[in-house]
Amino acid sequence: MKLAILGDIHANLAAFEAVLEDVEARGGFDELWCLGDVVGYGPDPHACIQLLRGCQHICVAGNHDLAAVGSIDTSDFNREAALACEWTARQLSADDVEYLQGLPLRLERSGFTMVHGSPREPVWEYVTSVAAARDNFSHFGTDFCLVGHSHIPLVFRQSGDGRCYGQQISGETSLASGRDRLIINPGAVGQPRDGDPRASYALYDSSRHVVHHYRVSYDVTATQKRMVENELPLPLVLRLYYGC
Ligand code: ZN
Numbered sequence: 001m002k003l004a005i006l007g008d009i010h011a012n013l014a015a016f017e018a019v020l021e022d023v024e025a026r027g028g029f030d031e032l033w034c035l036g037d038v039v040g041y042g043p044d045p046h047a048c049i050q051l052l053r054g055c056q057h058i059c060v061a062g063n064h065d066l067a068a069v070g071s072i073d074t075s076d077f078n079r080e081a082a083l084a085c086e087w088t089a090r091q092l093s094a095d096d097v098e099y100l101q102g103l104p105l106r107l108e109r110s111g112f113t114m115v116h117g118s119p120r121e122p123v124w125e126y127v128t129s130v131a132a133a134r135d136n137f138s139h140f141g142t143d144f145c146l147v148g149h150s151h152i153p154l155v156f157r158q159s160g161d162g163r164c165y166g167q168q169i170s171g172e173t174s175l176a177s178g179r180d181r182l183i184i185n186p187g188a189v190g191q192p193r194d195g196d197p198r199a200s201y202a203l204y205d206s207s208r209h210v211v212h213h214y215r216v217s218y219d220v221t222a223t224q225k226r227m228v229e230n231e232l233p234l235p236l237v238l239r240l241y242y243g244c
Pocket residue numbers: 008010037062064149150151
C-alpha cells in the first residue's frame with residue numbers, strides 16, 4: 001500500500017494540486033490520510049474540500065475545520081485567523097459543512113493513530129518539543145502516530161528504553177516494527193512555518209516500512225492573488241512567501 005500523508009491544506013488549492021501532482025508523478029497512492037485543517041486561512045475552502053473528497057481518503061478534524069462550522073469558538077484564534085475563519089464559514093456549502101462536522105477527532109488505521117494536534121489533546125496541543133512528545137507517547141496504543149497542527153515537519157522517536165528525541169524530518173524515515181515508536185508530522189501543505197515556503201507532505205510505503213518526506217514548489221503568487229481578491233488579512237498573504 002502507498003499512503004499519501006498530509007495535513008494543514010488550509011484552503012490553499014494551488015499547493016494542494018501541486019502536492020497531488022507530485023504524488024501522481026511518484027506512482028500515485030492507494031489512500032490519502034489527511035491530518036486536518038482542510039480549511040482556514042486560505043482562499044479556496046470549498047474547492048479544497050471537493051478535491052479532497054474526490055480522492056480515496058480518510059481525514060481527522062482540525063481546529064480550523066471545527067471553527068469554520070461553529071463546533072468550537074474562535075476566542076483562542078488570533079485576529080487574522082478569526083477573520084479568515086468568519087470568511088471561510090461564508091464560503092462553505094451545506095454539503096461542505098456536513099462533511100466537516102462529520103470528521104472524527106482521532107482515527108486508527110494499519111498501526112497508525114491519526115490526530116490533528118496531539119493524541120492527548122487532538123484539537124489544540126502542538127507537539128513541537130521533546131517534552132510534549134514524551135508526554136504524548138502514553139496517549140496512543142499504536143506504534144506510530146501522525147500529527148499536524150504545528151505546520152513544522154518533525155519526527156519524535158521513543159526508543160525501547162523510554163528515551164525520547166526529536167528531529168526535523170527529511171528524506172526517508174524507517175518504521176521497522178519492534179523498534180522505536182514514532183510521532184510524525186509531515187508538515188503543512190498550505191501554510192508551511194519552518195522557513196521553507198514549499199508545500200510539505202509524506203508518502204508511506206507499507207511494503208518497505210518507510211515514510212518519505214517531500215517538499216513541492218507551487219505557485220505561491222496565485223494563492224496570494226486569490227487571497228487579496230477576497231480581502232483576506234494581509235499578514236496571512238505575506239507569510240506564504242516566507243513560509244513562516
Ligand atoms: Zn493548521
